[in-house]
Amino acid sequence: MGIPFAHFVIQTLNGIVSGMILALVASGLTLIFGIMDVVNFAHGEFLMLGAYVGVLTFAATGSFWLALIAASLVIAAFGAAVYLTTLRPLLGRDPLTTILATFGISLVLQNYALWQFGPVARKIEEPFTGQFTLFYLDYPWYRLIIAGLAAAIIGGLWLFLKFGTYGIWIRATTQDRVMAQAMGIPVPWVLTGVFAIGSAMAAASGVLFAPLVGVDHAMGVDWILRAFIVVVVGGMGNLGGSIAAAIFISLLDAYSSLWVSPSQSIIVSFVVLILTLLFRPTGLFAPTPK
Amino acid sequence: MKLRHPVVFWVGLVVVVLLLAVAPLVLPVFWRRLLTEILIWGLLAMSSDLLIGYTGMVSFGHSAFFGLGMYGAAAALLNSNPPNLWLALAAGLIAAAAVAAFVAYFSTRLRDIYFAITTLIFSQIFYVIIFTWTSLTGGENGLTFERPALAVPGLFSQQFTATTLHWFVLAVVTGSYLVLRRITQSPFGMVLQSIRENERRTRAVGYPVERYKIVAVMLSGLFAGLAGVLYALQNEFAAPSFVFFVVSGETVIYNVIGGVGTLVGPLAGAGFYLLLREGFSRLFTIKFLAPLGLGGLAGMSYLVPVGLIFIAIVIFLPQGLLGFARRWLNR
Numbered sequence: 224m225g226i227p228f229a230h231f232v233i234q235t236l237n238g239i240v241s242g243m244i245l246a247l248v249a250s251g252l253t254l255i256f257g258i259m260d261v262v263n264f265a266h267g268e269f270l271m272l273g274a275y276v277g278v279l280t281f282a283a284t285g286s287f288w289l290a291l292i293a294a295s296l297v298i299a300a301f302g303a304a305v306y307l308t309t310l311r312p313l314l315g316r317d318p319l320t321t322i323l324a325t326f327g328i329s330l331v332l333q334n335y336a337l338w339q340f341g342p343v344a345r346k347i348e349e350p351f352t353g354q355f356t357l358f359y360l361d362y363p364w365y366r367l368i369i370a371g372l373a374a375a376i377i378g379g380l381w382l383f384l385k386f387g388t389y390g391i392w393i394r395a396t397t398q399d400r401v402m403a404q405a406m407g408i409p410v411p412w413v414l415t416g417v418f419a420i421g422s423a424m425a426a427a428s429g430v431l432f433a434p435l436v437g438v439d440h441a442m443g444v445d446w447i448l449r450a451f452i453v454v455v456v457g458g459m460g461n462l463g464g465s466i467a468a469a470i471f472i473s474l475l476d477a478y479s480s481l482w483v484s485p486s487q488s489i490i491v492s493f494v495v496l497i498l499t500l501l502f503r504p505t506g507l508f509a510p511t512p513k
Numbered sequence: 514m515k516l517r518h519p520v521v522f523w524v525g526l527v528v529v530v531l532l533l534a535v536a537p538l539v540l541p542v543f544w545r546r547l548l549t550e551i552l553i554w555g556l557l558a559m560s561s562d563l564l565i566g567y568t569g570m571v572s573f574g575h576s577a578f579f580g581l582g583m584y585g586a587a588a589a590l591l592n593s594n595p596p597n598l599w600l601a602l603a604a605g606l607i608a609a610a611a612v613a614a615f616v617a618y619f620s621t622r623l624r625d626i627y628f629a630i631t632t633l634i635f636s637q638i639f640y641v642i643i644f645t646w647t648s649l650t651g652g653e654n655g656l657t658f659e660r661p662a663l664a665v666p667g668l669f670s671q672q673f674t675a676t677t678l679h680w681f682v683l684a685v686v687t688g689s690y691l692v693l694r695r696i697t698q699s700p701f702g703m704v705l706q707s708i709r710e711n712e713r714r715t716r717a718v719g720y721p722v723e724r725y726k727i728v729a730v731m732l733s734g735l736f737a738g739l740a741g742v743l744y745a746l747q748n749e750f751a752a753p754s755f756v757f758f759v760v761s762g763e764t765v766i767y768n769v770i771g772g773v774g775t776l777v778g779p780l781a782g783a784g785f786y787l788l789l790r791e792g793f794s795r796l797f798t799i800k801f802l803a804p805l806g807l808g809g810l811a812g813m814s815y816l817v818p819v820g821l822i823f824i825a826i827v828i829f830l831p832q833g834l835l836g837f838a839r840r841w842l843n844r
Contacts, residue, residue: 448634
């Protein structure tokens with residue numbers, strides 16, 4: 224094998240960084256699915272819109288962190304509004320109808336963004352421009368900071384679900400919606416809140432990732448497909464499984480692009496998916512079928 | 514005297530088919546082309562209705578079958594001299610059937626949402642393969658080829674005109690409708706419908722549910738491939754964008770708009786969608802909007818209003834436009 228050791232180290236780092244972003248996207252998706260039985264096809268569009276809000280805020284204020292916070296808040300409010308107008312009327316119907324509705328939402332948002340912001344990709348400046356030397360490369364610190372921030376957000380979500388009062392409400396709603404309602408938990412608002420949190424996570428990952436790639440109207444499509452693969456491989460509605468699967472698949476993706484072109488390396492994640500479906504249809508990391 | 518159902522049905526079918534057959538003789542070129550296209554997309558939508566409406570499995574991967582039918586036909590047309598219509602048809606169907614068998618084997622292990630996502634991802638696999646395998650498929654540029662002649666060996670051979678192509682498409686689509694209708698009314702189709710109603714009970718009664726599902730996906734994929742071949746014939750090219758999952762999404766939209774479980778509903782849905790597309794594309798130009806004081810909306814994609822209409826139909830009209838006639842059409 225003519226691949227030097229340095230390549231492996233660099234690709235491992237790249238894989239972990241993109242894996243953490245993917246985990247952030249996928250955990251929003253799996254949170255919404257696990258708790259509400261809604262397959263959110265528009266998740267990638269929330270990511271894209273979040274990135275655009277970030278671009279606009281960044282252009283107005285020049286602060287990356289303000290952009291990150293503004294994007295999360297705006298998209299959380301927007302997600303709640305979308306939920307109230309289009310998804311709440313579907314409550315109690317077949318979960319498949321939610322795929323249809325969110326697919327419609329994704330079409331509308333994507334084409335609205337294309338019309339509003341134009342086809343030219345925008346960029347956000349990196350908040351940190353520092354680099355460190357890794358073998359023959361100058362590796363940007365910012366990439367590591369993204370991974371760290373993504374981990375912090377996911378960790379925060381986990382702590383919130385585990386210990387926060389509202390987190391306990393959310394978990395109670397997941398376990399038994401009717402019983403939670405009987406105990407006085409305002410279930411409709413919990414569901415709206417969960418959708419808002421999931422949307423905010425998508426928006427945050429959009430802003431975090433924006434400095435690495437351009438922001439354009441179609442950036443959500445790529446992410447949503449990868450996130451769907453991750454969520455199926457990790458087991459739908461399984462937060463830990465999604466994170467593990469995201470890193471696993473991103474690492475495989477990174478390693479395989481040592482040999483084939485990056486556009487083909489996504490086939491590796493497809494192969495992982497097929498093998499998972501063949502041997503563990505409920506997901507690699509899900510012990511019990513739902 | 515009360516007319517019997519079969520009489521009304523067949524007379525209605527003949528009238529509609531005759532109207533569609535006469536249409537290209539009176540319509541201007543643009544609308545004639547659009548009508549042919551509606552029939553082709555309608556066939557794709559009908560094929561997926563076999564899964565969505567009759568078996569209760571929402572496929573988000575029909576673009577793979579459609580696209581492989583298209584590329585199969587393209588391969589046959591590029592490699593045979595002179596290009597042969599029947600060879601193209603056979604190659605397209607074989608390609609679509611092979612892909613359908615592969616997808617069916619894996620995706621039918623899962624149900625509901627998981628099935629939808631898996632078929633979606635499978636169609637993306639084929640999209641990536643077609644997009645990146647440039648030497649074979651032409652990559653992003655796709656393949657262009659000559660349209661074959663309409664020929665029956667030993668009898669006659671004639672170049673397609675726009676009108677004869679329309680008639681050919683109409684004949685294939687009508688034939689496919691009758692076959693699909695027969696399938697849904699056969700004992701096999703009844704089992705599919707009982708899987709839709711209650712999968713566990715169907716299994717308990719003793720039907721091998723998995724096998725039925727696999728056959729259903731394959732049949733559906735075969736007809737989707739047929740639609741792909743027709744589209745290749747009409748447009749004389751095959752492009753990876755037709756394998757992209759947006760096409761699958763549109764197929765589901767046709768079904769939902771028209772009404773699932775009716776077979777003709779999805780065709781009507783395709784027609785409605787494409788007419789809306791034309792209408793809004795014309796509306797969203799500065800010429801129309803400026804007098805209304807809405808000049809700012811110019812250049813917006815037709816998909817924004819069409820998407821909103823689609824969401825409204827999902828929420829308020831879950832049966833679709835022709836859903837009210839479902840019982841009657843399936844009798």
